[in-house]
Amino acid sequence: MSSESELAMEEDQDTQKDKYLTFHIGSEEYAIEIKYVTEIIGMLKVTEVPQTPVYIKGVINLRGKVIPVMDIRLRFGMESREYDERTCVIVVHINENTVGLVVDTVSEVLDIPHSSIEASGQLSNSTDNNFISGMGKVEDRIKMVVDVDALLFRDREQIEAMTAQEE
């Protein structure tokens, strides 16, 4: 690889640094690192897939690519909510996996400097807190930074072990 393209990549990563996409679930606001986000789409028809965890709503056809969608509400252990025209799917790509995340609304892209993010202490052990890696303060509001890796992959081994046992 030529040094030019490396530079370009570095630059690219630089411009993505500290940038977060924020979204709402209920009245709370969450933030997700922009580097994981590939696109934001409106809700598509979801095909349910049996024998998957409840928070996996099923699969959608993203321009010929079939990707699973996860309802963040269900993943956080909250009540699910009827999808409406403001419901969005944030498509994230991480560890070779592309997954759609269903959120209530998407709000904006924000700069949250590293310094103003407070690591979420071991405040509690409730499930939803498990996917939050920090609390970002922007002006007077709090944005909870979602740990995408944990969101997608934590418990997966557990779940797989469970399904294996069922067999």
Next chain:
Amino acid sequence: MSWDDDNSELLEGFVVESRDALDMIDPLFIEVIECLDEGTEVNSETLNGIFRLFHTMKGSAGFLNLNVIVSVNHEAETLLDLCRNGKAELKKGFFETLLAACDVISNLLCGIESQGTDKNILDTSGILKILKDTIAQINDPSSTSTTTPTPTTTPTPTEELTGDEFSLDFDMLSPEIIEKFVQEGLDLLDEAEGELLSISRGESSEESLELIFRNFHTFKGNCGFMSFSEMQELTHCLESIIEGVKDGDVPINENIINTMLNTADQLKMGLFDLLKGGKGELEDSQSLIDVLTSLKPRSQAKAFDVVESEPVTKTEKKLAAGDKSVLYVEDDPTSRMLVTKILEKNGFHCIACETAESALDVLKNLSADVDVILTDINLPGMSGKEFISEVTSKYNSMPVITLSGDKDRDLLKDLMKLEVYGFADKPVQKDELLQLLQNAITHGMRKKIQSNTSTSAAPSTTSKASKVKRDIRVDLSKLDMLIDLVGELIIAESMVTKHPDLEGLELNGFERAAHRLHLITNELQDIAMAVRMIPVSGVFKKMLRLVHDVSLKIAKPIKLHLEGEDTEVDKVVVDMIADPLVHMIRNSADHGIETPEERLEVGKPEQGTILLAAEQRASEVLIIIQDDGRGLNKEKILEKSRANGLIGDNDESLTDQEICQLIFEPGFSTAAEVTDLSGRGVGMDVVKKNIEQVKGRIEIQNNPGKGCKFIIHIPLTLATIEGMLVKVGTTKYTIPITSIRESLRPAQSMITVRPDGQEFVKIRESMLPVFRLHTLHDLVPDNYDLTQGILIVLDLLDGPICLFVDSILHQVQTVIKSLSGYMGSVKGISGCNILGNGEVALILDPESILKCLPSDLKLVEAG
């Protein structure tokens, strides 16, 4: 000069091509060995074929400066040359040695892939020694030893021929190699000297001239490989003079002979210098060259002066090359690719043609755009010679360079008469070739200006090189992307042509246009699918070698028959079955086929036979592995399985098929002393797993005492599926049509319910269990009443069952997509497909759907 990243592409191409070549060589060797075994005459075409493959590989490796490979190939080639010229009696041992050489090359290729060079990967001296010994053995007894091509010596680091741009990296040249080179060089020079002296005594003869010429030529070649440019130049001059003497252009006299002897002495000094650790530099070589050049005959000066004259520095070379076009005629695809790439990299525009005919076509259109012609001499159809004479008569000022491995002097003479500008021998050094081309272009331009025959500018350059490519290698992921896009296109098409806005409108013109679009998209889809299909012959041919090796090892003569190698299967499937085939064939040979003594005892021919066949049946491909050995021993399999706890002690109800399938159980193969068993076992669970991964299954037809037949059923492609689209509630499923026996809406009278709730349907004379897809997959159906829905009778391995769904929608043929890796594997589902309206349907996996049953229900079903 080391190969940098730019060349990795070339290397990659080389590795791939060479692997293919090796794959092609193996079966040819086996054929030869078989012929030898049977005492029949070996087809000379086969030998030539092998020779050509080695030769091509050597040439390509030479371009890429992969000198270790060159050396191994060279020795192999020499040996083969002896064989095909009838100089050596064909012996089986030769071919075993050559097979070993193939293995060494294949290992080297692996190294090249990982390290980008063939140096220091493995010690090739062993195989080289064996090869050389074999060659020496052939040569020794005969007095004509010197007439055989002397092996060119081995690995060298690479260096520009001009020598002044790059310093010779001596660390790379091992002392052994130098020693060998020197030794050989001295021998060659001594011999030449002796002949020269005999000429001076007046015993001149055609033969001694030939010998001198050959020795100088070989020495020059060696110097070239070792990158000792000074010595090479000097020897080249010597060679030219001898050439002149032979043709009678140069009168032979004391003066010339003395000069040549002096030169030979100089060369020897250089060699001794090398031996002492010097750099092989010659004193005063330039003045010698001058003297020699002055002795050179005119006509040859033109032809031969080219390579060494006036070293051009790199910058000049680049500038001068500019956008010069080379018309390159070569029938061998590997060489064509390599040379084209090298030329393009160095600023030439290369128009590659496969045959002389097509090259003439190109010339007709673009003669003004072609600056120089580079051509092979041995071409299919119109030969290089005819081509050149055609060219020189029509395009007077066009310089022509030949690039050929052919060293036939008569031919060269003829070519010289045709005013060929220069000759390059295969394998050619990159820089030598570039220099030659550059000089030829300059020469051609001069000539053009002189004769003032400026032709009118040719029209466009777009048609260039359009004819040459027959196949290309494409990254599979790109292909998948293409197929994805084609799928999308089909969806988009139906979204447009069936758009709700069009409803109720009378659009005749639109309908026609839409129909045409539909035809095109369909064709496009078919072609996109066909692109993935490759014949199984590649994998099959590999097995020839395997059987050969195994049969040697276990001392059982076995012959492998291939049938239906042309059957085309999806690339992914072909890759996946390669390993299982190795296991199964090895097992057949090892355990299935009896020892020769046993075979004779039971009245079978001594030589065992294994048949490997492929055929296409509907949407399946059958791969059949059949041996005429002892077959599976049911009793022993049962015994072994009981011992391993695979089945209960009293399990007498197993069918033959079930018993045979036991050999695929993981526990079975790991049992101790499997090889003592008459059945097979080693690695068979892996075989089954691999086959299942490509959605295939294995059927065994056992015939105790007479042999065993394995039939692997695999789907033609993993990319598409023909299925029936059904609906349960809001979920849509595609059920593979191959598993569906029939579908029906049952009448109440057909239904029976067992006390435990298991439903049965009586279809004709059989009672089939009913499974409801909505319970299996926990869905909400439109109705729960069997008589309101549809029963689909599925043919499973364990027998037919009925699957209850809401309704059948229509038949589909679509691209299979994997359910995202994130979801893991879902029981009963093998993937998904996208429907015409963009919706996703799940593809039902009939064989695994019953695994969704809660375990207690499964017991009920089994009982």
